[in-house]
Amino acid sequence: MSDHAQEMTIGQLARRCGVHVETIRYYQRKGLMRVPDKPWGGIRRYGEDDLARLGFIRAAQHLGFTLAEIRELLKLEDGTHCAEAAAIARQKLEEVRTRIAQLNGMAAALSELLNACERGKGKQRCPLIGSLRTGLRDTREPPRAE
């Protein structure tokens, strides 16, 4: 099982991780993956540790970390710096929550405008467009000074 540990080419590594070759090279340029030296003639070989590292990177990306942050997390890979890792994760959680709040605001405004469009169907003036024109100030009560 571990006999062919150092037997992978970059293409095989890529295929096993569902990643493009160029992506691995990009991670190498960014300092996230090591560049193994070429032992027997011209072609670099990759092992299970590289596979694991790639998995680490992909998993961290699913949590929303940027590659720069993942590089920091990888420095703590031995698992003995839990506080540092947790600090990075706490900051990321803050960012994610901030973004969620922003998006919730957008979704609320959009659905309210869509409701107004639904209610006023058939009228000549679109409430959505109208609200954009007046700068989103008045979503539900168009200021008809009458």
Next chain:
Amino acid sequence: MSDHAQEMTIGQLARRCGVHVETIRYYQRKGLMRVPDKPWGGIRRYGEDDLARLGFIRAAQHLGFTLAEIRELLKLEDGTHCAEAAAIARQKLEEVRTRIAQLNGMAAALSELLNACERGKGKQRCPLIGSLRTGLRDTREPPRAE
């Protein structure tokens, strides 16, 4: 108040909208803002309609629309195409909700991992790092075959 309607320079327009001059030029290049012709010698003048258009763009941005989408919305600016505008908004709302769901997943995973780090404080192995290494499969129960 409306005497100096055509009296604004691009810098004044920018200041009144809280936008950089270069941003307006960028919108012009993208076809979102018109480029007025220069009447009396070399300097283009902008009016209240340009101000309104800029406000429309900023308001739409707050709703999460991209500039390409805003260009489409601006084509419906007369307010007589409510169905088309609503269709664009519905799609955007879908996108926003999808993104919110993604981010909620991230936030949930992150806070769970942070809880695990808190619980296991003092231990030598960081659960956050450990989960990344094993590919995020096991968040709460490290598989100690004991």
Next chain:
DNA sequence: CTTGACTCCGTACTGGCGTACGGCGCCAGA
């Protein structure tokens, strides 16, 4: 008249995450 602020216009750069391209080397199978 000069100075300083502003405008005009084109071009290049930012950040985040890759993708694409092109010329070369190397190696295995037919």
Next chain:
DNA sequence: TCTGGCGCCGTACGCCAGTACGGAGTCAAG
């Protein structure tokens, strides 16, 4: 031996929404 497919390496390009820069023109005040 030849050929096709990878691997190697550097560079450029893609998106998006701007930002920065630089030289030239113009305009108003001092």
